[in-house]
Amino acid sequence: MEKSVEERISKSLIWLCVLAFFSVLNETVFNVSLPDIAAQFGIEPSVANYINTSFILSFAVGTAVYGKISDIYGIKKLFFISVLIYGGGSLIGLLFHFWFPALLAARFIQGAGASAVPGLIMVIVTRSIEKQHQGKAFGMIGSTVALGEGFGPVLGGWIADYIHWSYLFFLPMMTLVTLPFFLRTLPDEPVKKGGLDVPGCLLFVLGIASFTLFTTHYEWWYLIISVILFIGFVLRIRGAKEPFLEPALFKRKRFIVGVLVGGILLGTVAGFMSMIPYMMREVHQMSTSLIGGSVLFPGTIGVIFFGIVGGSLVDRRGARFVMIAGLLLLGAGLLIVSLFADSTPWIISGALVLIFGGLSFVKTVISTIVAGSLSADESGSGMGFLNFSCFLAEGLGIAIVGGLLTQLRLNFPILPMVTDVAAYLYSNLTLLLLAAVIIGGAIFLIAFREGKASLDK
Structure with missing residues (x-):
């Protein structure tokens, strides 16, 4: 059966x-x-x-x-x-x-x-x-x-x-x-x-809505309301008989690290991808259709290959190996964009293939290790919280990058090989995003420094 x-x-x-x-x-x-x-x-x-x-x-x-x-x-x-x-x-x-x-x-x-x-x-x-087959499924x-x-x-x-x-x-x-x-x-x-824990659900939902409005409008009172609601939510789940989210989940290292690292890395990549159309238009004077069809599309096609390969590698070599590979792909792609921001657009297109590939590896690993930390009864709320956290992090990444592009605080020369004044901002912002990837990767590797066995069991 x-x-x-x-x-x-x-x-x-x-x-x-x-x-x-x-x-x-x-x-x-x-x-x-x-x-x-x-x-x-x-x-x-x-x-x-x-x-x-x-x-x-x-x-x-x-x-x-x-x-x-x-x-x-x-x-x-x-x-x-x-x-x-x-x-x-x-x-x-x-x-x-x-x-x-x-x-x-x-x-x-x-x-x-x-x-x-x-x-x-x-x-x-x-x-x-x-x-033993979940890695392949998550990869697909x-x-x-x-x-x-x-x-x-x-x-x-x-x-x-x-x-x-x-x-x-x-x-x-x-x-x-x-x-x-x-x-x-x-x-x-x-x-x-x-x-369903209706009071807990309402506190959580309204807290999310207020925080999302803050990231959209930058009105501080949205953030204050959100913090108050989340404090109420924490108090509620600690005292409710059937809480909306089990407090025990936050005592598990695999779950917490998976959610945290997933949020950092996915939010960073989402912010970077939101920057690309602006960079290609301002630095390389490319049209919207050309940006989508020629610069972004090759990377999205490569995602299919990387996702399937990443899923199989998780099952065969372990999550730690695939995460390191994904971090190296992300780091290499971001470094290339930063170094050659004002060079030919096709270099950027090639770098995006690496970034999309690294993103596929990272998503597969995060899904696999978080799923492995949950019991059958916790799978719904646990995976739902992972999805919410990563989605919210992507929205935050886009908002933060948009703010940095508007404020122009990074618009000065750093790398000597970038000579186009219009490319300074994008090159420096990509360096900042590379630092965020390094931080996310360091958290993961330090948390699971014992090696593959402790991560995959």
Whole structure:
């Protein structure tokens, strides 16, 4: 019987990858279309950016909530509901694209549905696939996620230029075709006794929302409210009978280090990737379509190879080996960009292949070691918290890089081989991001300095 269930889960992996691709694609696909939306409605760019902010808010909240309630209500039912919500939000956006408030509502609903996908996929792998094969599964899914993130601006720019930006809402509706396959392949799970810690959930959700608003608007009172809510959340989970997040998770080194290092590294790369379009346009005078199709796309294609290889290496050589390889790829790519920021764009494109490859390795390792630190009953809330932490870190990385680009505090010569004045800022900022990668890698290696055995068992 167990073998039959595992075979059914394995057959559904391809559909999990399809779903993961379209869920993360929707995070970035609207980026290049925001100027077109602002022009159509006659609004300021800051207002148009709410198209992405509304999605990010509900997505960040949902990643934490879905993982927890999967422990109670089961994965199959939640997958069915979340895909319907995702498709419904997309349909609203497609039909009412001429009314800006409807666009905001549609993006918020999309985020509420799409946020279930990353967390529930990790829960499926954690619960249903043997530990010796989890690295390969996480590698496949991680490759798909990274490909979706990188392919979003390319596809979004093409559709906006040659058709119309409103048709971007049609893409997520393709996820509805996965429903029959999940209903047939995913096993039924009994509803467990117990309930959702509603006060704890509300404190956590509102804390996330306030913190996300702070990273978007830089209003300090958002941060103060967020801190107060998180203090209340900590007090709540320490006293609740069935807390929203088990306090025991924060006593495990593997879990804490995995979440911390994952946040540092993924946030750093996300910030770097948000810088690339500005650098290529200002330093190399490249168009948006050329940046997406020629500079970013080769790296996103390489992600497929690196993700599969990384997953297999985790299973064969161990997580420590793959993490070191990923750190070396990330470091080499960032160093090349910093040294040759004003050289030919194709050097930058080659460096991005290394960076995307290192990102695939890192994601696979982080998912594997965190999953290995969780029991079956903790997999939902634990993996949900990992997804939330990494997603929030990516948002913070983008916000921090955007602030540094605006303030111009790093706009001075450091490296003698960078001679173009326009490239100073980008070269120096990349050096700063390289330092963040070194710090994240050092935390990981120090925490697991005992060697491979202590990390993988």
